[in-house]
Amino acid sequence: QVQLVQSGAEVKKPGSSVKVSCKASGGSFSSYTTNWVRQAPGQGLEWVGRIIPILDIANYAQKFQGRVTITADRSTSTAYMELSSLISEDTAVYYCARAVDSGAPLAYWGQGTLVTVSS
Amino acid sequence: DIQMTQSPSSLSASIGDRVTITCRASQSISTYLNWYQQKPGKAPKLLISAASSLQSAVPSRFSGSGSGTDFALTISSLQPEDFATYYCQQSYSTPFTFGPGTKVDFK
Secondary structure, three states, X not given: OOEEEEOXXXXXXXXXXXXXXXXXXXXOOOOOEEEEEEEOOOOOOEEEEEEEOOOXXXXXXXXXXXXXXXXXXXXXXXXXXXXXXXXXXXXXXXXXXXXXXXXXXXXXXXXXXXXXXXX | OOOEEEEOOEEEEOOOOOEXXXXXXXXXXXXXXXXXXXXXXXXXXXXXXXOOEEOOOOOOOEEEEEEOOEEEEEEOOXXXXXXXXXXXXXXXXXXXXXXXXXXXEEO
């Protein structure tokens, strides 16, 4: 049984950074891809990026290039998403989600982490 | 980037109704199309992968069809627990874009 447990809610000032974690249990952490998807209040789902731990390769949506860094620690089966230069529009629930390979669906989801950006 | 569109954006239906939601990709994605159900305050749940493959434990009243650019999700007989928002998503190429969603509510 694959489970993803994310870190808790964050409140950040504009211009600062946030780092959200996603700890996996069950399955093979290295061979799955971990994706990050966000959802602003009342809005739809937006893919942020992903990491393939076994290759240590990350891909990002163009919109977030230069502001987001996704990493993975295989020793603790934990993936991280760091978003910098935060603006109010980054206020959203951030989900991690796993897929078994590159073209596979997001079969397992974390519970979500609310990031609020406010002065 | 591949753009995904859905229609309708919302619909009102009754218990027992047959409901169809369509999804279109801006270019061919073969059958790399997935459907998710999301209820308020919850993470999305994968219903259908590869356009038509029903996930285990998902009721058989859900079905998916299509290939290339045009896809559909059908609920054959709407049940109370099906009132939710439904999203399509392409997993053909990054960025793995989602459709804008279709909210199904009670008529």
